[in-house]
């Protein structure tokens with residue numbers, strides 16, 4: 366939800382800011398803007414639309430200066446137009462602010478400021494910040510740092526901000542609470558950004574600011590970190606592991622396609638060093654410290670959103686089937702407001718690619734207060750959810766930039782499988798040979814995905830060509846493949862804007878069957894598993910109503926070959942891992958359909974990758 370980037374140093378800021386904003390566009394792309402200090406003035410350029418639209422506008426004017434801030438927006442308060450785009454300035458245009466998050470008490474603050482004569486130009490919550498800082502500067506006659514600090518003490522809600530002022534043209538202030546902020550430290554230059562992607566090519570030295578921390582950056586290369594309560598903080602500088610090539614397209618037309626093709630590696634990286642398939646053992650260092658508590662838990666509650674929720678639903682099948690633990694899967698947004706019955710013995714697993722999803726973060730804070738042990742399954746190292754968790758297991762999928770999640774999902778499922786097996790091994794709910802068989806199969810998943818990618822692309826393109834103008838799609842699956850059907854439908858609607866519904870195949874007869882006619886494509890996940898016969902019956906039900914079946918099957922499935930018009934084959938594996946393999950062709954199908962419909966695959970309308978607002 367909104368990306369922010371800022372620079373102070375000897376270089377020209379504009380190219381650094383624009384490049385950074387492009388990398389952060391996955392966080393929002395409703396509007397973009399930059400502000401630089403240029404010849405004792407704040408030079409402001411902002412535009413509705415993408416960063417490329419901002420560039421066009423900027424090319425008509427002069428944007429020079431070596432201190433500047435930039436923002437790409439996902440609208441919350443106020444429609445996505447030029448006026449509401451960040452940065453926001455105070456009335457005499459001497460202060461500029463960019464903000465990611467929501468100032469929850471903005472309405473009350475705005476009313477007060479208006480009473481005191483402040484005139485607001487935009488409908489945003491952010492604009493209160495810049496006027497508040499302006500007022501404090503005038504009344505207190507203090508430094509910019511103190512004015513920002515005092516202003517932040519008056520706001521509630523979430524923020525990551527960067528502030529510049531003409532009164533201190535060699536200083537920049539950053540601060541965060543609830544929204545991420547990273548500080549990059551170069552040679553006499555500094556960067557502020559929502560994540561490491563705008564920083565990585567300039568420096569590997571970073572500091573992850575914590576909630577209620579702020580930083581003053583000076584052009585002479587000095588900086589100071591403190592809390593908004595004015596306590597000094599000694600900085601902990603970390604080395605970035607991110608590499609530039611990880612966040613570039615590497616020859617692919619879209620990040621999404623690159624990320625689909627990266628899955629053999631992202632799964633391999635996520636299980637590497639955690640398995641001994643000869644011995645049939647699993648090593649998850651992150652869980653060891655809490656072993657007794659985890660093994661004695663009567664219940665696991667999984668909280669997550671979006672695609673991560675689908676991984677959570679799959680984990681319910683995994684944990685119950687393999688580790689014999691009771692599992693409840695919750696939409697974080699519902700869980701946190703529902704007054705759920707939570708026991709201090711419960712274990713809460715928070716699944717999140719970004720590690721920043723506001724609802725998931727709030728859900729775990731609530732469970733923590735009730736005494737639960739919180740385990741995070743996240744992809745972004747050092748993000749808020751792992752930091753708020755007691756322990757957990759990272760997925761090592763690498764940066765995921767396409768807004769629709771692909772490789773993060775399959776990495777989550779792989780890691781959750783390991784967690785279920787880790788418990789099963791220690792609780793003795795499976796025999797060593799059963800565990801060993803799944804581990805061997807898990808190690809084979811990367812090569813099986815490679816095979817699927819090699820064999821199925823042309824065929825999937827043909828199917829996409831036939832159905833890309835459809836108005837609806839139905840996705841059906843049973844057992845382990847029901848969550849994968851939901852995820853397949855979500856992928857299609859996210860990037861192609863076709864209405865798609867995922868359903869348990871046997872539930873179809875209680876409603877969706879009424880939708881089926883010769884126009885309706887029905888994607889059926891029909892792997893060769895313990896309920897294969899049942900899914901064949903469901904396919905029969907679709908065929909009898911002239912639905913167009915697209916079946917995901919294992920090789921040479923004679924019966925399904927007879928029934929389904931369109932077949933995509935995936936390699937055979939054990940039942941609990943089959944949804945990983947089935948997900949890959951579904952990702953490709955939605956990718957090619959979206960492409961044929963001319964949609965923006967990597968940045969679908971209205972969505973954002975990192976949802977830091979509730």
Ligand code: G6P
Nearest residue numbers: 670671672673717718719722770
């Ligand atoms: C957004 C993204 C989805 C993602 C969801 C949860 O909606 O567009 O791709 O699944 O947030 O995000 P998380 O980072 O918590 O997995």
